[in-house]
Amino acid sequence: MLRVSLHQLSLVILVMLAPFLSGCWDANELGDLGIVFGIAIDKADNGDYLVTTQVINASEIGEQETSERAPAATFTESGASVSEALRRLATRTPKQFYLFHLRFIVISEDMAKEEGLASFIDLLSRHDEMRTDFSMAVARNTRAKDILTLFSRLEKIPANSLFSTLELSETVWAPTVATFLDELIIDMELIGKEPVLTGVEIIGNAQEGKSPENVTKIEPDALANFLTIGAFKEDKLCYWMTEDQSKGFNYIVGNIETTLGVIPVDESLISIEILDADSELEVTVDKGEITIDITITGDGNIVEVKGDIDLSDPKEIEKINEVGRDRIKELVVDSLKEAQKHQTDVFGFGELVRKEDPQLWKQLKDKWGDEFAELNTSVNVEMSIEYTGNRYKPIN
Numbered sequence: 236m237l238r239v240s241l242h243q244l245s246l247v248i249l250v251m252l253a254p255f256l257s258g259c260w261d262a263n264e265l266g267d268l269g270i271v272f273g274i275a276i277d278k279a280d281n282g283d284y285l286v287t288t289q290v291i292n293a294s295e296i297g298e299q300e301t302s303e304r305a306p307a308a309t310f311t312e313s314g315a316s317v318s319e320a321l322r323r324l325a326t327r328t329p330k331q332f333y334l335f336h337l338r339f340i341v342i343s344e345d346m347a348k349e350e351g352l353a354s355f356i357d358l359l360s361r362h363d364e365m366r367t368d369f370s371m372a373v374a375r376n377t378r379a380k381d382i383l384t385l386f387s388r389l390e391k392i393p394a395n396s397l398f399s400t401l402e403l404s405e406t407v408w409a410p411t412v413a414t415f416l417d418e419l420i421i422d423m424e425l426i427g428k429e430p431v432l433t434g435v436e437i438i439g440n441a442q443e444g445k446s447p448e449n450v451t452k453i454e455p456d457a458l459a460n461f462l463t464i465g466a467f468k469e470d471k472l473c474y475w476m477t478e479d480q481s482k483g484f485n486y487i488v489g490n491i492e493t494t495l496g497v498i499p500v501d502e503s504l505i506s507i508e509i510l511d512a513d514s515e516l517e518v519t520v521d522k523g524e525i526t527i528d529i530t531i532t533g534d535g536n537i538v539e540v541k542g543d544i545d546l547s548d549p550k551e552i553e554k555i556n557e558v559g560r561d562r563i564k565e566l567v568v569d570s571l572k573e574a575q576k577h578q579t580d581v582f583g584f585g586e587l588v589r590k591e592d593p594q595l596w597k598q599l600k601d602k603w604g605d606e607f608a609e610l611n612t613s614v615n616v617e618m619s620i621e622y623t624g625n626r627y628k629p630i631n
Contacts, residue, residue: 269330272307273394275379276355277343279313284355286320287311287380288332289394305447306391309384317355334362337369338398341435343379347465347472352423352430360420367417370401373465373472375434381441385459386449397459401433404461409494410481411461423470426600427585431484434462434475468579468604476573483570486531486563487582489514495538498558503542503629505555507535509563509618516584518591525595526611527584531563536622540629547627552620560616567614578604 273289291307310327314320321332342355359365374382383393390396404411411433422430437457443449444457463481466473476484485491491512498505512533519526537546537555544551574581585603589596599606 268333269328270336271332271334272336272392273339273341273383273397274337275341275343275374275383276317276346277379278345278350281313283313283315284317284320285311285313285380286317286324287383288321288324289383289392290328290330290332291392307393309380311380317358333364335364335366337365338392339369339383339394339401340371341374341379341382341397342371343374344376344434344472346379347373347432347467349471351470352419352467353470356416356420356423359416365416368415370398370413370415371419372397372401372433372435372461375436375462375475377437377441381437381445382435382459385437385441385444385457386447386455388450388455388458397435400459401435401461405433405490406492407494409485409491410463410476410478412464412481412485412490422583425583425586427580427587427589427596427603428583429473429579429581430467430470431464431581432467432472434465436460436462466574466577466579466581468577473577473579474573476570479566480570480573483566483568484574484581486512486567487514487516487529487570491533496559496562498555498562500544500551500555500558501542503540503544505537505541505544505558506539507555507559507620508538510534510536510621512618516582516587518584518587520588520592520595523595524611525588525606526613527587529567529612529614531567531614531616531618533618534621535559535618537620537624542629545628546623552623556619559620560618563616563618564614567616571612571614575608575610578608580604580607584610 269290271288272291275287277285279285287309289307289309292305310324312320312323312327314323324332385393387393387396390399401411401413405413412431414432419430422428437444438460439455439457441457444455449455449457463478464476464484466476482494491509494509496507496509498507510533512531515530517528519528546552580603584607588599
């Protein structure tokens with residue numbers, strides 16, 4: 236009787252499995268890939284899509300000694316669709332584009348107004364190598380390609396600089412919003428909410444900003460500057476909010492981590508840092524009449540005082556509180572009125588109505604723009620000063 240030991244049996248199984256362990260059939264060698272960090276989409280003169288990709292030069296961003304080559308390269312091609320333009324770029328680079336590490340997409344204002352977001356979002360949502368945690372913005376008064384090809388002083392990769400700058404501005408300033416792909420798709424598919432994207436412009440000489448010398452100067456020839464929020468309607472850019480309206484928008488949707496406001500109190504100017512801001516939205520339906528109650532809460536720290544005011548006096552602190560609350564309410568109401576004027580529900584009030592009263596929503600969803608324009612709203616701000624800094628009296 237033939238006896239087979241456990242060791243011999245394991246060896247036989249390994250030999251049988253060996254052909255299937257040789258690797259993935261669709262794997263790509265790292266050296267054959269062009270890691271794409273940024274994409275810009277413009278409209279070509281003939282109506283096609285003009286697509287620019289920014290591919291990193293890995294040898295120039297590591298710790299090893301670098302050459303005089305740029306840390307990233309851009310390639311531009313046109314096509315009847317975004318995917319066709321990307322494929323055509325294969326005639327200009329030996330690297331196969333890899334989109335998994337994409338950090339930033341910028342589209343031109345013309346594209347956003349005339350073509351809309353759906354024209355290229357479909358490709359991004361279908362791509363199996365695409366993550367959703369990259370930011371998007373709209374180029375204002377310039378080509379999207381020009382935004383992507385600016386040399387950055389503090390980041391080697393321009394697309395990475397754009398990604399980080401937008402996130403920081405959203406976190407500490409607040410008239411901007413860093414919109415990820417998955418968030419954008421959700422907003423586009425909801426009937427009761429419209430999408431938003433932040434605008435980005437070029438300050439200075441755009442042509443000079445494309446030169447490597449731009450990063451060697453204390454004051455660069457050109458830099459990218461994020462502006463305010465653009466509101467979309469049915470996937471096309473509808474209007475640009477002002478800075479105040481953009482802040483008001485972020486207060487309403489609860490997207491304020493920290494920001495700063497300057498308010499006049501008597502003869503003084505007080506700079507207040509807002510912390511832990513939050514928003515509570517409630518829907519009230521009474522005999523078919525809809526009211527949205529908006530409550531903004533948070534704390535404030537006094538960070539700078541210009542003038543003669545005694546911060547040790549509780550009456551003065553309460554006066555600051557009242558002026559600060561009124562100012563935030565003013566921002567919120569301004570943002571609401573502008574959105575209602577354009578019948579563009581960027582706040583998601585329609586979604587709140589759908590959840591609160593599904594039957595009523597069925598009656599309203601096809602004419603929600605008109606209903607939103609006449610919607611009743613109430614705004615209540617509950618904020619107070621928690622900290623005045625290390626001194627009560629200002630230095631004059």
